[in-house]
Amino acid sequence: MDLRLTGKHVLVTGGSRGIGLACARAFLKEGAKVSIAGRSAEHLQAAAAQLLEEGHSVGGYSADLGDPRAAQNMVDAVQAESGPIDILVNSAGAARRTPFDELRPQNWQDAMQAKFFTYINVMDPVIKGMGERGSGAIVNVIGMGGKVATPTHLAGGAANAALMLATAGLAAAYGPRGVRVNAVNPALTLTDRMAEGIAADARLRKIPEADVLRDAQSRLPLGRLAMPEDIANVVVFLASPGAGYISGAIISMDGAATPMVV
Helix, strand or coil: CCCCCCCCEEEEECCCCHHHHHHHHHHHHCCCEEEEEECCHHHHHHHHHHHHHCCCCCEEEECCCCCHHHHHHHHHHHHHHHCCCCEEEECCCCCCCCCHHHCCHHHHHHHHHHHHHHHHHHHHHHHHHHHHHCCEEEEEECCHHHCCCCCCCHHHHHHHHHHHHHHHHHHHHHHHHCEEEEEEEECCECCHHHHHHHHHHHHHHCCCHHHHHHHHHHCCCCCCCECHHHHHHHHHHHHCHHHCCCCCCEEEECCCCCCCCC
8 A cells, every 4th residue: 555655754753663663664665764863872873774774774863852952953953964854753752660659759750851841842843844834744652651540650641641632732733734643552562661661560569570461461352462563554654645634633552452432
């Protein structure tokens, strides 16, 4: 299926690992021009090398996206080198999972800085540019923790919920200017970050991590955890002209583990 993304310039934050890297790869396969951004220059170089071995070239940009000035400078550098950003995928930043009785006020502040502001600091300059040009698409990879409260992810879940509101609000505000904004909410996905959540849950429940993982899989109606590629496939579709009338949507991707009407 041709998603009509050939030649589109896509910026993927958090594009060096996990879901972000899977998204970058999926866009490249559709013929898009991809830039990836993240905090670690080492991880970005490794991702670029891996993609080059697969026959794809990407631009890598290292920045602390929690710093609004650094995020702006990164966006400026990306567009100076590769042209205006047609599609933004936010997948950088994750709040640490912490059992509720270990939470302190600083944990809540850190969660907002790690998750909420790493997205907002990039979205702000990008969406304004898209609005001036009259077109663009943004997809935020957020997380089910913002919809379903869990005792090991309260601070991070609060940041996720704030991002959902920002997604819906920006979609309404910028729709008349030709910009679509959507979000996907993955649950447990087989990435490096998943290990931290498993460890936090194991500490809270005082059971081995292997038991936590086994319990999580047993609760999934589809019988398996998500792969990064599962999430990337939906992200790419939402960013494509094929989803041209979808905006302000928050799509749950937990394999029907939490039946809900939204």
